[in-house]
Amino acid sequence: MHTSLTLIVIVVILAVFFDFINGFHDTANAIATTVSTKALPPKIAVGLAAIMNFIGALTFTGVAKTIGGKIADPSKLEYGVLIVMAALLASIFWNLITWWYGIPSSSSHALIGSIVGAVMAAAGTSPINWGGFSEIFKALILSPIIALVAGYLLMNLIYAIFRRVATPPSKINRRFRYFQILTAALQSFTHGTNDAQKAMGIIVFALVAADLQSDPGHIPFWVQLICAISMGLGTSVGGWKIIKTVGGKITKIEPINGATADLTSSSIIFTFTQLGLPVSSTHVISSAIMGVGAAKRLKSVNWGVAKRIVITWFITLPISVLISALIYFLLHLFV
Numbered sequence: 001m002h003t004s005l006t007l008i009v010i011v012v013i014l015a016v017f018f019d020f021i022n023g024f025h026d027t028a029n030a031i032a033t034t035v036s037t038k039a040l041p042p043k044i045a046v047g048l049a050a051i052m053n054f055i056g057a058l059t060f061t062g063v064a065k066t067i068g069g070k071i072a073d074p075s076k077l078e079y080g081v082l083i084v085m086a087a088l089l090a091s092i093f094w095n096l097i098t099w100w101y102g103i104p105s106s107s108s109h110a111l112i113g114s115i116v117g118a119v120m121a122a123a124g125t126s127p128i129n130w131g132g133f134s135e136i137f138k139a140l141i142l143s144p145i146i147a148l149v150a151g152y153l154l155m156n157l158i159y160a161i162f163r164r165v166a167t168p169p170s171k172i173n174r175r176f177r178y179f180q181i182l183t184a185a186l187q188s189f190t191h192g193t194n195d196a197q198k199a200m201g202i203i204v205f206a207l208v209a210a211d212l213q214s215d216p217g218h219i220p221f222w223v224q225l226i227c228a229i230s231m232g233l234g235t236s237v238g239g240w241k242i243i244k245t246v247g248g249k250i251t252k253i254e255p256i257n258g259a260t261a262d263l264t265s266s267s268i269i270f271t272f273t274q275l276g277l278p279v280s281s282t283h284v285i286s287s288a289i290m291g292v293g294a295a296k297r298l299k300s301v302n303w304g305v306a307k308r309i310v311i312t313w314f315i316t317l318p319i320s321v322l323i324s325a326l327i328y329f330l331l332h333l334f335v
Helices: 005-025 027-036 042-059 064-068 082-101 106-121 129-163 169-209 222-239 238-249 256-273 281-296 301-335
Strands: none
Touching: 005 082, 005 106, 005 169, 005 222, 027 042, 027 169, 027 256, 042 169, 042 222, 064 082, 064 129, 064 169, 064 256, 082 106, 082 169, 082 301, 106 129, 106 169, 106 301, 129 256, 129 281, 169 222, 169 256, 169 281, 256 281, 281 301
């Protein structure tokens, strides 16, 4: 076992930093539609998102347990702490690169790909729990597809309902603008229930690998608390570059379709949280926005931006595997 208290402290700091970055990287998921329709002023929207992310992060632990033990058994990895360190550094690097260019990439894909890459670099493919990884991979792939279809269908249903109501569109949108405050809060809460869990899981992975904890299914409260705080603080910073992309560059957001996209994505994220499966809130909300935009008409979606987002979805996992493996080799040489 190649570990020390110093390495554990570094891993915890990196995990907290990853959660902080995840917070401001993914703020757009919760509030982009709300800000773009002026349902809430930006600062209030970010504050609401930070509070609800914090509450959500303290509410569930199922996803953390999945990250902590379903990809690989940390107790059987000789250099488990270095593996976690490499995975976190690779994830942080990719998140910062995509944030800088305003691309809504997946922190989930980055972290999971990085864990797999570091484990493979340290011990080959045999320690990977391919059944557990396959379950996680399916959730990551299926969730945005479900969001796209569900957003399209729900938006068409709402359009059909309000076509029968003799209410001016401006009045309908005004009512939905108030409803957006609720859907933004719900979206932020579900983001916390799923995304904040990933940093918790990776800390537990390191604790088990270092023989400081025996059960990968137990999430200590102090781990929950620091991850919830870092996620909330990160969210409060606000990822304005990505907010611009998600809130206006995919399709024109109006209160009625913004609320529908938030309701769709938060329902899907929460469903997968209940199943203990990590999903990408970035992918889910972006796909839901594409779906509600396509429901109005296909041309209303900026498919050029959508294509760039989808390409990032596909390349994040393999790139994270490679970056993480490289970082692990370098750490193994010098640490």
